[in-house]
Amino acid sequence: MSETVGVVETAIRKLQEEAGTLRLEGTPVKESRVLAEPYSVTARSSAPGSRVPFDTNALxxxxxxxxxDEVSNLARQYRQIKRPLIARALGPERLPKGYRIMVGSATAGEGKTFTAINLALSMSLEKDLRVxxxxxxxxxxxxxRVLGVAEAPGLLDALRDPTLDVQRLVLPTDIATLAVLPAGRYSDEANELLASRRMEQLATSLSEQDKHRIILFDSSPLLQTNESHALAQVVGQIIVVVRAASTPEPVLLDALETVKDHPCVSLVLNQSLREAASPYYYYGYGAERAASALNKQNE
Ligand SMILES: Nc1ncnc2c1ncn2[C@@H]1O[C@H](COP(=O)(O)OP(=O)(O)O)[C@@H](O)[C@H]1O
Ligand SMILES: [Mg+2]
Incomplete structure (x- = not known):
């Protein structure tokens, strides 16, 4: 067992003992026996001019x-991670608002954006769902920034101006099943905007026209900003990304403490490709349904 998996396990145990409310269960995600399918970023639409290019080279x-040379390996890891998330989002036993998934972490640089992008790509391969x-x-x-839409109106603009239709700010990409909502123009009241009642309305309206849409929110760190706490209130699932061999246990515990009242929190252990020749260890935790989904998948 890697040292970090040990840290995560201890953190979970402590939380279960102390907090009680945070139901974190599960088994380590084992290697899938299914062959990996590389991301089909080539599945482009017929009107590329009007779409944001999901430029693999730039990414x-x-x-x-x-x-x-690592694409297949990573694709397999994300396939395992996405299954329980999708089940809780759109499956027969879906959670309330489970289609809204926040990707968070204790501190910056743990891999939230990496996880959000790779999960989005992996989910966009699924039939019958849009991301x-x-x-x-x-x-x-x-x-x-990386998709070149930092200047485009987005989330904050829609929150600031109730006359703006957020649907119109959603940008299609050249992957037909994947769209992007940029952050929008930043201002000091960002936290209040994300915590406002309009945020709930906006999240609802983003799914209204498409009941098969999963909304993945790339977020700010739980321990360094308040914005992520505001966001946590409106999502049905939270993923906490933990950077392998880096996040100290008390830091992880503090971060999990901030979301302990949330009904569905999962952990993803993220091992940077740059740091190790060893395989990545992803460690999935979630509510009971996720655990059984993972177990079934690994049988
Ligand atoms: N699994 C991974 N494999 C390779 N590089 C990673 C991985 N996760 C994160 N990184 C790298 O680590 C850095 C921080 O990741 P990022 O997703 O930007 O963190 P965050 O959004 O949490 O601040 C980035 O430079 C990214 O390239
Ligand atoms: Mg980020």
Whole structure:
């Protein structure tokens, strides 16, 4: 067992003992026996001019996609991670608002944006669902920048101006099943905007026209900003990304404490490709349904 998996396990145990309300269960995600299918970023639409290019070279250059020789490996990991998330979002036993998924972490640099982008790509391969990737790290809009839409109106503009129809700010990409909502123009009242009642209305309206849409929110760190706490109130699932061999246990515990009242929190252990020759360890936790989904998948 890697040291970090040990840290995560201890953190979970403590939370279960102390908090009680946070039902975190599960088994380590084992290697899938299914062969990996590389991301089909080539599934382009017929009208590329009007669509945001999901430029794999640019994303890879920015360190947000795996190097080519690691694509299959990573695709397999994300396939395992996405299954329980999708089940809780759109499956027969879906959670309330489970289609709204926040990607958070204790501190910056743990891999939230990497996870959000790779999960979005992996989910966009699924039949019968569409993915909306929302750049909700409004102070550091990494996704908006890397996709070249940092100047486009987005989430904050829609929150600020009730006359704006947020649907019209959603940008299609050249992957037909994947759309993006940029962060929008930043201002000091970002936290109040994300905490406002309009945020709930906006999240509802983003799904109204498409009941098969999963909304993935790339977020700011739980321990360094308040915006992520506001966002946590409106989502049905939270993923906490933990950077392997880096996040100290008390820090992780503090972060999990901030979301302990949320009904569905999962952990993803993220091992940077740059840091190790060893395989990545992803460690999925979730409510009971997720655990059984994972177990079934690994049988
Ligand atoms: N699994 C991974 N494999 C390779 N590089 C990663 C991985 N996760 C994160 N990184 C790299 O680590 C850095 C921080 O990741 P990022 O997703 O931007 O963190 P955050 O959004 O939490 O601040 C980025 O440069 C990214 O390229
Ligand atoms: Mg980020």
């Amino acid at each position: 890879r250059g920015a360190g947000l996609l795996a190097p080519e 909306l990737l929302v750049d909700a790290d409004v102070a550091k809009p990494h996704i908006s």
